[in-house]
Amino acid sequence: MTHHPDILCIGSVLWDIIGRAPVHMRHGSDVPGRITRLPGGVALNIAMTLARFGVRPALLSAVGRDPEGDELIGACQSLGMITDHIYRSEDLPTDRYMAVEGANGLIAAIADAHSLEAADEKILRPMENGTLGDRLAPYQGPIALDGNLTQRLLEKIAHSPLFENADLRVAPASPGKAERLAPFMAHERATLYVNLEEAGLLCQRTFDTSAQAAAGLLERGARRALVTDGGQSASDASPKGILTQTPPNVLVTRVTGAGDTFMAAHIASEISGASRDDALSRALQAAANYVSGGDAK
Template structure:
């Protein structure tokens, strides 16, 4: 089995997004359109990298339901390597409402990813991608949707000790989950000022100030 050069580890789900051109106060029931598309931070990054010609595999979880099968087919159609997915439970879903081109609110149901736990990382242990003795040595993109205990365990395990890590927080609320991986010598953070503030526990007036604070934490 060939080993892909790049892994994207984290959220794979269906994005269900309602759009309306009108203002949306609380309780409004408005005409508009609803789109449904494959999504999740890991999936979105993977397909962007695949468009640039990279060979990318996903480490994530999708259900054994029809929605999960649909995500697998969608990923394969985009040229993604879907061989290493964990399968189980119901497929995760992101539900959002947008009005006048701006996000009104969203709910991310990531129960499948959270319940899968360490099983998502099994291909890094069982020889399909790597082993404890021979860690994965390619590029690994990790998003902040993984539960903090999984990320802490991953940082302590050495499974990615030789990898080029790219960390994508996914949101300010989830950014602190990535803190255990910040000391990895090959880690690069891709984040905004709000996510930096969440990691450091302080607000920053500029991106430069945020970057300096992250460097002081060992990034």
């Protein structure tokens, strides 16, 4: 059966292995806690939140034809995502992400997205073979894109006619991959979602507030940028001006995936017709719900 998505989520789809402890941790800490394995990856985290808001997302990624991959595909389908267009490799294993979190936030993380990087542009085949679009009739609609793709593929997407009619919503997978988003800095159809550190890396300077960072991204050529700063503030900057709000004050119980939740809730709100002010407010509330351990919606 053919499914028609409301949005495409392109990037990492993997297993998150997260160790959490309720105490402050430092280098070398060995403490009791809980270890969980959940469907994750930036593109998948975004898609999961979109689905909770009633948006029908399709995933474009690489997942192995191994038991872990079959289980992951089944989990995605049960969560309301379209998996028909995922590239399934016989040779590449399903990717994984491992993180350790304490009461003082993220301690360390390792992202093993080598299969996604090896699959490269094969994950985009549905956008050029007529399934989701082609060069004569490119895909029209929103696309959530994450920085786990290779620098070469991100540059190709930024200049590809296959994306010329898309509303691109772009986020780095981590501060270490923020500079991969450079091809989208002056892109006329791209909206950037970054945190304060990532904004600084893209602009090659230090910012004190989300509003300063958002303004700095516009100065560097960004069409629109949303910048978060943990529990301090979040700003939406465009030629229409800079809008800044303060997140709800909540007890933080988890942090991995918070930025993806913010981005997805913001996109879902704008798809539903919300104003800039309301969309930012709803995104901050969704992220607050998430980090406090509740449902993002």
